[in-house]
Amino acid sequence: MTAFVGVGDMVEWISRRGAETIMTEMADTIEADFRRWESFDKSERVANHTPFGVIELMPISDPDVYAFKYVNGHPFNPGRGYQTVTAFGVLADVHNGYPVFLAEMTMLTALRTAATSAMVARRLARPDSSTMAMIGAGSQAEFQALAFRGVLGVSRLRIYDVDPAASAKFVRNLAPRGFDITVCASASEAAAGADIVTTCTADKAVAQVLTDADVAPGMHINTIGGDCPGKTELDPRILDRGPVFVEYTPQTRVEGEIQNVAADFPVTEFWQVLNGMAAGRTSPEQVTIFDSVGFAIEDFSALRHLRADLVGTGLDTEIDLVAAPEDPKDLFGFATSPVPVA
Amino acid sequence: MTAFVGVGDMVEWISRRGAETIMTEMADTIEADFRRWESFDKSERVANHTPFGVIELMPISDPDVYAFKYVNGHPFNPGRGYQTVTAFGVLADVHNGYPVFLAEMTMLTALRTAATSAMVARRLARPDSSTMAMIGAGSQAEFQALAFRGVLGVSRLRIYDVDPAASAKFVRNLAPRGFDITVCASASEAAAGADIVTTCTADKAVAQVLTDADVAPGMHINTIGGDCPGKTELDPRILDRGPVFVEYTPQTRVEGEIQNVAADFPVTEFWQVLNGMAAGRTSPEQVTIFDSVGFAIEDFSALRHLRADLVGTGLDTEIDLVAAPEDPKDLFGFATSPVPVA
Numbered sequence: 015m016t017a018f019v020g021v022g023d024m025v026e027w028i029s030r031r032g033a034e035t036i037m038t039e040m041a042d043t044i045e046a047d048f049r050r051w052e053s054f055d056k057s058e059r060v061a062n063h064t065p066f067g068v069i070e071l072m073p074i075s076d077p078d079v080y081a082f083k084y085v086n087g088h089p090f091n092p093g094r095g096y097q098t099v100t101a102f103g104v105l106a107d108v109h110n111g112y113p114v115f116l117a118e119m120t121m122l123t124a125l126r127t128a129a130t131s132a133m134v135a136r137r138l139a140r141p142d143s144s145t146m147a148m149i150g151a152g153s154q155a156e157f158q159a160l161a162f163r164g165v166l167g168v169s170r171l172r173i174y175d176v177d178p179a180a181s182a183k184f185v186r187n188l189a190p191r192g193f194d195i196t197v198c199a200s201a202s203e204a205a206a207g208a209d210i211v212t213t214c215t216a217d218k219a220v221a222q223v224l225t226d227a228d229v230a231p232g233m234h235i236n237t238i239g240g241d242c243p244g245k246t247e248l249d250p251r252i253l254d255r256g257p258v259f260v261e262y263t264p265q266t267r268v269e270g271e272i273q274n275v276a277a278d279f280p281v282t283e284f285w286q287v288l289n290g291m292a293a294g295r296t297s298p299e300q301v302t303i304f305d306s307v308g309f310a311i312e313d314f315s316a317l318r319h320l321r322a323d324l325v326g327t328g329l330d331t332e333i334d335l336v337a338a339p340e341d342p343k344d345l346f347g348f349a350t351s352p353v354p355v356a
Numbered sequence: 357m358t359a360f361v362g363v364g365d366m367v368e369w370i371s372r373r374g375a376e377t378i379m380t381e382m383a384d385t386i387e388a389d390f391r392r393w394e395s396f397d398k399s400e401r402v403a404n405h406t407p408f409g410v411i412e413l414m415p416i417s418d419p420d421v422y423a424f425k426y427v428n429g430h431p432f433n434p435g436r437g438y439q440t441v442t443a444f445g446v447l448a449d450v451h452n453g454y455p456v457f458l459a460e461m462t463m464l465t466a467l468r469t470a471a472t473s474a475m476v477a478r479r480l481a482r483p484d485s486s487t488m489a490m491i492g493a494g495s496q497a498e499f500q501a502l503a504f505r506g507v508l509g510v511s512r513l514r515i516y517d518v519d520p521a522a523s524a525k526f527v528r529n530l531a532p533r534g535f536d537i538t539v540c541a542s543a544s545e546a547a548a549g550a551d552i553v554t555t556c557t558a559d560k561a562v563a564q565v566l567t568d569a570d571v572a573p574g575m576h577i578n579t580i581g582g583d584c585p586g587k588t589e590l591d592p593r594i595l596d597r598g599p600v601f602v603e604y605t606p607q608t609r610v611e612g613e614i615q616n617v618a619a620d621f622p623v624t625e626f627w628q629v630l631n632g633m634a635a636g637r638t639s640p641e642q643v644t645i646f647d648s649v650g651f652a653i654e655d656f657s658a659l660r661h662l663r664a665d666l667v668g669t670g671l672d673t674e675i676d677l678v679a680a681p682e683d684p685k686d687l688f689g690f691a692t693s694p695v696p697v698a
Contacts, residue, residue: 055404092685110409120679
């Protein structure tokens with residue numbers, strides 16, 4: 015049998031443990047996996063692009079565990095009552111190839127994306143950072159805010175969204191949780207005085223939600239929404255303001271902010287910073303940029319974190335996804351057995 | 357909610373409809389999809405190779421439907437009580453990217469592989485074919501035999517397997533179903549006098565389970581087990597005996613029998629034969645070779661065939677794989693709602 019964590023189970027898990035606590039702990043799991051970067055069999059994700067959006071598969075494995083995520087990105091979905099992104103994922107045993115764990119990942123992806131942002135900012139943002147600007151207040155926004163508070167202690171937020179209803183939703187969800195939130199009339203106003211700027215917009219366009227003039231010395235820029243060919247968020251001049259850090263270079267060249275600059279634009283893979291093989295921030299005045307697109311290791315980490323955290327909770331159920339004939343060569347006898355398998 | 361067809365449901369479906377009937381009908385569904393080959397967004401499968409075996413993802417889409425299959429191949433599994441191949445697959449709506457149908461595919465892959473072989477042989481084997489040799493009597497063997505009888509009327513079988521227990525299992529499963537089966541002492545003996553030769557072995561090696569001398573004029577060769585880099589079944593000289601037909605050339609160059617010959621070895625994609633764009637068999641004396649590796653369209657066809665056939669049967673259940681917040685931008689509110697979603 016394969017363990018299954020459905021939507022209801024996931025909501026219950028988040029409710030019991032708390033999103034902020036989950037992400038604070040998950041940041042450590044993701045960091046531990048980034049540190050052993052070289053033990054993973056990595057590849058770029060496989061994307062099927064359509065006029066409506068994209069559907070992607072993101073596989074990855076270490077010597078013991080295989081994981082993949084199914085994820086779509088459909089920017090026009092919210093206008094039709096659907097979410098932009100939905101996802102689910104699987105863990106499998108490398109030794110026999112059997113899938114052992116299947117989980118909804120729409121919520122888990124939101125958690126791991128924010129946990130990754132905070133895990134990176136913990137090394138790259140100035141240690142005295144206390145204020146974050148957030149450009150975009152959609153599905154991912156609250157998760158980012160909670161992860162940054164849990165991991166870095168940032169609790170002053172300056173937000174901007176083109177859709178006032180999205181900002182109102184953000185305030186409604188987070189004001190009761192002790193954040194000091196200022197809703198701003200523009201991205202520039204939000205960025206003014208911030209130590210960290212998170213851009214997290216969904217529009218599939220070569221956008222400039224943050225301009226070069228908005229960027230002040232010492233800022234850490236956490237750019238989340240540029241994650242697809244033709245979908246970016248930053249004025250490209252910002253990339254010249256300071257070192258650019260990425261997850262997996264071959265994928266970011268195609269999907270990240272750096273798709274708008276030269277193919278040999280210098281970047282640093284963040285796992286090298288964690289392992290002391292490359293420099294992170296080198297001065298308080300430096301601008302640092304995390305060009306995040308989302309990488310399969312983060313899903314691997316999130317799934318294994320979830321699986322370990324659920325042990326003993328009874329939250330997962332079982333589904334009969336894998337046929338298990340007594341004689342493994344007699345699949346036909348199994349498939350045509352007179353009594354259906356339980 | 358996402359429809360789910362588990363192992364028990366699949367066994368019940370096969371039991372109700374009959375494997376031979378299912379594959380005979382499924383061959384037409386696969387043929388219909390091969391005929392509209394050019395309407396699919398195709399890519400090679402993504403494989404994670406490990407010392408134990410391989411885990412692959414096979415995505416494909418047409419303008420309305422996306423499908424992918426997860427499948428492993430672990431040749432040493434049967435010796436440890438596991439199956440060589442397990443699989444599951446998903447259909448999704450292209451317009452919003454939501455997964456709508458999840459099914460076990462260990463059995464469904466066995467059905468679609470044999471249905472594809474028979475669908476191809478219907479065009480390439482001599483119309484008067486009555487005897488099939490089968491080299492390899494493992495998990496796939498009975499499915500091949502039933503599909504060839506259902507689609508081509510072939511009911512005389514000459515089988516050989518290195519493992520006598522596998523041959524005994526094959527006879528036990530199929531003799532009661534009206535086949536005339538001769539168990540042979542070697543592959544050469546099995547091939548002697550056969551109109552069609554199906555090679556279906558699991559060893560991950562550059563093997564020669566069929567030699568050039570075993571091949572007689574007029575034969576159709578259906579080679580199934582050469583489907584991975586370093587995993588082939590035929591004496592390469594056989595490929596010079598007659599035209600070689602493939603599913604999707606870029607994938608077969610890497611995984612099929614033709615990996616053992618020149619990179620520009622001429623092949624014909626079978627969909628072109630169906631559409632009258634390329635010749636199939638041109639004389640009764642000709643040897644024809646189907647270098648099958650298994651392609652994503654076959655899984656797409658099998659899943660949509662299954663889904664359509666299950667309508668009204670009540671065999672599928674539902675799982676809550678996709679979070680559906682009332683406000684699609686308020687994933688956080690949904691994820692932290694006090695009452696778990698049903």
